[in-house]
Amino acid sequence: MHVLIIGAAGMVGVKLTARLIADGSIADRAIHLLTLVDIVTPAPPVDAPFKVTTQAVDLSAAGAAEAVVASRPDIIFHLAAVVSGEAEADFDKGYRINLDGTRFLFEAIRRAYDSHPPRVVFTSSIAVFGAPLPEAIGDEFCSTPLTSYGAQKAMCELLLADYTRRGFMDGVGIRLPTLCVRPGKPNKAASGFFSSIIREPLAGHDAVLPVDESVRHWHASPRAAVGFLVHAAALDGARLGARRTVTMPGVSATVDEQIAALGKVAGDRVAGRIRREPNATIRAIVDGWPRNFRPERALALGFKAERDFEEIIRIHIEDELNGRWVS
């Protein structure tokens, strides 16, 4: 089986690649070729039990999408996107990459396959939802995004469903929770503190908390996200019906609960490295975000997230810190 990952150089793409190399297959179908593409050439993985090719591609460039799908991969993971902050700062770039790039890809797929259209797994986001929101968002709640990124993701969900309904591809969209704990350096995303208040104290550094401890949000680990992707790749499409995008499960936790979990897993000294510096701008942004979901369809379809925030922290320690932290 030939698997293509678009957006393979990103955090999730790298972890998905590692998972496929470890598994060697998806749903008992052996992988014989893995193609990794991104706007920059992805680093070629070592020790893969199958052939891996890497390529730098700008999906929004003329002819690029056609070239990428010309060899008709069996499964296509489409993870590539300009992130929320950048899509907001550069309106044209956001629409060009996130909407047009995705549409070019779907069009190229429509034209490349005579029969047996590929499974296309598309990463959408809870950013398709915008305030006013119920305390827990159900599977039939409307998409009213408050960012251009969210609008672009919601439009791609509609394309995915329509291209699938017409038989041009076999799409599954998954709306990812905020991924936590995100590895790497603190960044300027408004959501960055959800990860940095865990990651930085475990690394022996101070972290800044810009909102009240009462703020509640929806999380899943990067490992869970990779699990969602692999599960979506193997899912029987008939079980989805016409609604091809599913809100993923996650852990709804307050910042207070996040900090308590950190103390329980790593000790009070680690949890004491969080400094309160209220920031009204970040608070206002976060106030418009989802706090909790009732992801009943996803659970019925077998998608699995962590049980609680403690498990999310333990996964970070296992996957990123080799089991050790600065106590």
Add this chain to the structure above:
Amino acid sequence: MHVLIIGAAGMVGVKLTARLIADGSIADRAIHLLTLVDIVTPAPPVDAPFKVTTQAVDLSAAGAAEAVVASRPDIIFHLAAVVSGEAEADFDKGYRINLDGTRFLFEAIRRAYDSHPPRVVFTSSIAVFGAPLPEAIGDEFCSTPLTSYGAQKAMCELLLADYTRRGFMDGVGIRLPTLCVRPGKPNKAASGFFSSIIREPLAGHDAVLPVDESVRHWHASPRAAVGFLVHAAALDGARLGARRTVTMPGVSATVDEQIAALGKVAGDRVAGRIRREPNATIRAIVDGWPRNFRPERALALGFKAERDFEEIIRIHIEDELNGRWVS
């Protein structure tokens, strides 16, 4: 004030033009220029109390949208669309006209106005909803269209909200009910019978009913649709918040109730001109359609539809038949 109607040659466009000519103004602001455009040159109306210009324009052609908005109209009604059946039969044309044409228009508006962006009134449709549906659809129900037309309308709603949020225009979207009684000849649209079972008997002709009398659907008269458009043009945008598209009010009626209303208004002999010819294909299509709504936002915003189906029939007799029918 300069008003532009895109899609002015269609049934709703012609009626909106007549209404603006009768009123001479929108919300007490006098109209001094009305520009009518469509894919074919709209017929110039007579007796207008202001200047009227007409023009044939294909919005999806390069530079067309820019030319249409270059004179910076104050209010733009965007009614132009390839209808549901055609968008389903010709996938590329549907996306080109309904999605790209609308996006070109919004982009042209974004670039043409330095300040005071125009009010843009966009006609969406209840086709953004697809089964499984609740008995009455609320204002926060998800858009999961089952036609390419519905997908295109839902995508344009997202664009409208995002372009408005960014300050590029001042958009209001209205989701129209099925318009009934549609004047003119019977057509091949699956929804055509809802109108023809009223229109044809009143004209002395037999009509065919392809579904059970128990089928329930959501209707408004063409006159009500024009009322929605004019109300939307004058609405205070602040009252809408970030959710710029509103499901319009209407009359939820079973076919049985439609026929009873026809008998009451025009007599049993007229109502007796309906022939039952069940058609499984049409029944299956109609089964996926909305039956009823709870349009609470629209009612709170002052949008008004008919009280019952009898009123819808009386309006048809007044507006299309000069008060007379074949008894």
